Amino acid sequence: MPGTLAGAPENVVRAALGMLGQGEARSLDTVRLERVGGGCVNPAARMITDSGRTYFLKWNDAPPAGLFHREASSLRALTDRDGVRAPRVLGVGENWLLLEFIEFGKPTDASWERLALGLARLHEPGPETFGWEEDNFIGPLPQENEPDGNWVHFWRRRRIHPQLRRAVDAGRMAAGEAKLVEAALDRMDELLAPKGPEPSLLHGDLWAGNVIVDRRGDPVLVDPAVYRGDRAVDLAMARLFGGFPDAFFAHYEETFPLPTGPAHLRCSLYQLYPLLVHVNLFGRGYVGDTLRRAREVGEA
Numbered sequence: 001m002p003g004t005l006a007g008a009p010e011n012v013v014r015a016a017l018g019m020l021g022q023g024e025a026r027s028l029d030t031v032r033l034e035r036v037g038g039g040c041v042n043p044a045a046r047m048i049t050d051s052g053r054t055y056f057l058k059w060n061d062a063p064p065a066g067l068f069h070r071e072a073s074s075l076r077a078l079t080d081r082d083g084v085r086a087p088r089v090l091g092v093g094e095n096w097l098l099l100e101f102i103e104f105g106k107p108t109d110a111s112w113e114r115l116a117l118g119l120a121r122l123h124e125p126g127p128e129t130f131g132w133e134e135d136n137f138i139g140p141l142p143q144e145n146e147p148d149g150n151w152v153h154f155w156r157r158r159r160i161h162p163q164l165r166r167a168v169d170a171g172r173m174a175a176g177e178a179k180l181v182e183a184a185l186d187r188m189d190e191l192l193a194p195k196g197p198e199p200s201l202l203h204g205d206l207w208a209g210n211v212i213v214d215r216r217g218d219p220v221l222v223d224p225a226v227y228r229g230d231r232a233v234d235l236a237m238a239r240l241f242g243g244f245p246d247a248f249f250a251h252y253e254e255t256f257p258l259p260t261g262p263a264h265l266r267c268s269l270y271q272l273y274p275l276l277v278h279v280n281l282f283g284r285g286y287v288g289d290t291l292r293r294a295r296e297v298g299e300a
């Protein structure tokens with residue numbers, strides 16, 4: 001027995017199995033787990049039951065309260081929409097999440113085109129306001145989503161300020177460095193003029209590791225941190241660490257053009273948030289990039 005659970009706690013595997021219907025393995029003796037890598041935060045495994053079906057199980061011994069429940073509701077928000085596929089949530093507990101397993105395929109040009117079209121559909125603005133019905137997480141860090149009719153206000157209060165405060169309080173950024181970020185925020189109204197964005201449902205953490213491609217070549221979004229915001233935020237995140245081909249951005253732009261205006265500066269403005277999150281998760285190594293973006297926006 002020891003070893004077959006790939007390090008997953010027995011009670012987690014038992015709870016996950018309990019979510020599955022009759023005919024699935026109900027015993028720890030017949031279930032097999034194989035570790036999968038790639039996650040930034042939580043260990044994960046492919047769980048194979050004695051019916052031969054496979055599931056994706058991830059867990060954490062001491063997650064921030066509500067982490068997996070919020071991830072489950074983020075995933076459901078995506079699966080409820082006709083946009084890009086996301087894994088179905090099969091069960092969730094305080095320290096585990098059980099999902100439909102996505103068998104990996106090879107991305108083709110068509111995969112990126114489908115991702116662009118699907119994301120554009122997901123981004124179709126609705127009547128709701130900026131923010132989300134509950135707070136959630138960006139990686140392991142809290143993400144505030146208090147609804148707000150004013151996007152500039154929301155971005156400042158709910159996105160940049162909490163991360164900036166955390167970075168300064170932990171001594172990862174100096175007060176003078178934080179001022180440069182503030183100066184960039186002061187330009188926001190002007191950068192988004194003449195017509196501010198409309199609220200779109202966002203994936204919220206769209207780096208290349210959170211896009212997988214299934215056996216049919218269809219893109220699948222994982223690990224979301226959803227809320228309603230300017231859709232340019234998802235595209236700025238996609239540009240930040242690479243991995244998305246130019247054709248993806250071109251297809252998106254063809255399908256649902258971004259408003260005209262200083263696209264490059266808006267992108268830098270929106271990259272401040274994931275960069276500050278990286279400062280808080282991984283340290284001062286990301287301060288340089290953060291300040292470069294802040295100066296670019298603040299001094300343009």
Ligand code: ADP
Nearest residue numbers: 038039040041042056087099100101102222223
């Ligand atoms: P973390 O919460 O640690 O960031 P992720 O949700 O990003 O973990 O998952 C880690 C990796 O596992 C992903 O990068 C992806 O490669 C893979 N993965 C995520 N969800 C599934 C799934 N439903 N089926 C198969 N593989 C998945």
